[in-house]
Structures are given as C-alpha cells and as structure tokens.
Amino acid sequence: MKKILSALMALVLFTSVTFAQSATKTAAKAKTKxxxxxxxxxxxxxxxxxxxxxxxxxxxxxxxxxxxxxxxxxxxxxxxxxxx
Structure with a gap:
C-alpha cells in the first residue's frame, strides 16, 4: 500500500511540475509577440x-x-x- 501511495504522489508531483513549466513558456511567448x-x-x-x-x-x-x-x-x- 505504501508503494502505491508513493507512486501516486510522485505521479501527481511530476504532473504539476509539467503543467507549471508549460504555463510559463506560453506566457513568455505571449510577451514576444x-x-x-x-x-x-x-x-x-x-x-x-x-x-x-x-x-x-x-x-x-x-x-x-x-x-x-x-x-x-x-x-x-x-x-x-x-x-x-
């Protein structure tokens, strides 16, 4: 059970970091227009x-x-x- 919970938490952390980086990239692109x-x-x-x-x-x-x-x-x- 601990392994499943740890894997789930790692997946959530990885997903949130991925979305945070894509939001900053689109904001930077909007500034260059x-x-x-x-x-x-x-x-x-x-x-x-x-x-x-x-x-x-x-x-x-x-x-x-x-x-x-x-x-x-x-x-x-x-x-x-x-x-x-």
Whole structure:
C-alpha cells in the first residue's frame, strides 16, 4: 500500500511540475509577440517571433549600433554614443 501511495504522489508531483513549466513558456511567448502597426511588413513564425530568414524582419545596423549599459543609458566608451 505504501508503494502505491508513493507512486501516486510522485505521479501527481511530476504532473504539476509539467503543467507549471508549460504555463510559463506560453506566457513568455505571449510577451514576444509584436502588435505594432509598423511591423506589418515583417514576417513572423508560428510562435509569434520574427522570422530572421527575410530581410524585412532583420534589424537594421543603425538600430543595433548603439551600445547600452545594464541600466539602459548610453555607453560613452563607444564613438557613436559620444556627444559631439
């Protein structure tokens, strides 16, 4: 009887952990979806992230050229971030 009860408890624990992980994954996927009107020309995958195979979905080098610190401010060690 103890073995059956132990196996049942392990099964319940495993099932609850499995459902908890899938809920967090779907929440993370929902955050990555972009609904801006400017992004209508871009291609998306089924999970809602940008499809990098297409040029319209790739980031332009001017938008990624700025280097930021962890707090979000410009990193002045780089030339493009220095004030003129």
């Amino acid at each position: 972009v609904t801006a009107a400017a992004d209508t020309a871009k291609h998306y995958k089924k999970d809602g992230t940008l499809d990098k195979r297409f040029n319209s979905s790739k980031a332009s080098p001017t938008t990624t050229a700025k280097h930021l610190k962890k707090d979000g401010t410009l990193d002045k060690r780089f030339k493009e971030n220095k004030s003129k």
